[in-house]
Amino acid sequence: MTQTEFLNIVMPFKDKVFRLAKRLLVSTEEAEDATQEVLLKLWKNKKKIQEYKNVEAFSMTMTKNFCFDKLKSKQAQNLKIVHSNYEDKQTSLQKQVELNDSVDWVAKIIEDLPEQQKMIIQLRDIEEYDYDEIAKMLDMNNTAVRVNLSRARKTIREKLTNTHNYGIK
Amino acid sequence: MVLNNIEKLLEKYENGETSLKEEQVLKNYFSSDTVAPHLEMYKPMFEYFLVNQQEQFTKDVPLKTKRTFNYKWISVAAVAVLMLGFYFKQPIESSYKEYAYGTYDNPKDALNELETSLAMISSHFNKGASTVGYLEEVNKGTSALGYLNEIEKTTSIIFKN
Secondary structure, three states: OOHHHHHHHHHHHHHHHHHHHHHHHOOHHHHHHHHHHHHHHHHHOOOOHHHOOOHHHHHHHHHHHHHHHHHHHHHHOOOOOOOOOOOOOOOOHHHHHHOOHHHHHHHHHHHHOOHHHHHHHHHHHHOOOOHHHHHHHHOOOHHHHHHHHHHHHHHHHHHHHHHHHHHHO | OHHHHHHHHHHHHHOOOOOHHHHHHHHHHHHOOOOOHHHHHHHHHHHHHHHHHOOOOOOOOOOOOOOOOOOHHHHHHHHHHHHHHHHHHHHHHHHHHHHHOOOOOOHHHHHHHHHHHHHHHHHHHHHHHHHHOOHHHHHHHHHHHHHHHHHHHHHHHHHHO
């Protein structure tokens, strides 16, 4: 398999891998490293890539596992990954001004969710995978995904309603 | 009517029962400007989802093709070197023989050459031998010293007495 063939396979979902990694690891740099690592692993095993039924789902599972390993090792070192994205690449200053605080609130709320719910929200509401795919990626069954998703959505809504009301009441 | 529909969808959404299409409807609704005031709190959520979809991975991935070095080629190279070695060894040896035994084909020529060179050696040798001739003078001197022995004999006789 040549480099271009590989890139053709990988390009469509590399951003998704990155976003999932960022959802779990929070820091952009860490997420970039994780993505790089995952892609390199895929590249090293490029001979086996044809055997995978769904490379994308496989890579997402890999990303999940890799990030969990990362988080575990950080915990073992008694180090917390600090959110220190000094330069914000995703939104220009203009956009950031436009976005009100409440969007940041959503980010914070999601950050506080349990990891599983975080991932499910990421995969469903941001990446828009269907339930079966998510179930496969996360190695869960379909209903468990739905239950977790519903919980996560409700939590977000509740917390948002609270903060929303602070402004009024 | 629209609002009613959206509220229903929201309920389904919270229960995790919406399809992707229905979720898209919700996203579109909340990204528009006409959101009902009592649903205002959902807006940042969907906005956040949309913003996050845009985030991209920009870092380069160094994809190196790992060159698996084939050790077979080393043996091939070694054999090649050996063959070259044997090939070049032959002419060197033969030229060495030529050098060692001279280049004369005709024995007479060789004999003449040998005679002249031997004559040259002997003449030089004689030069050296003629200088050695002076050593005979020393011998004469030592033979003269032999008389001193006579004197010693006579003096020893005298001292005995």
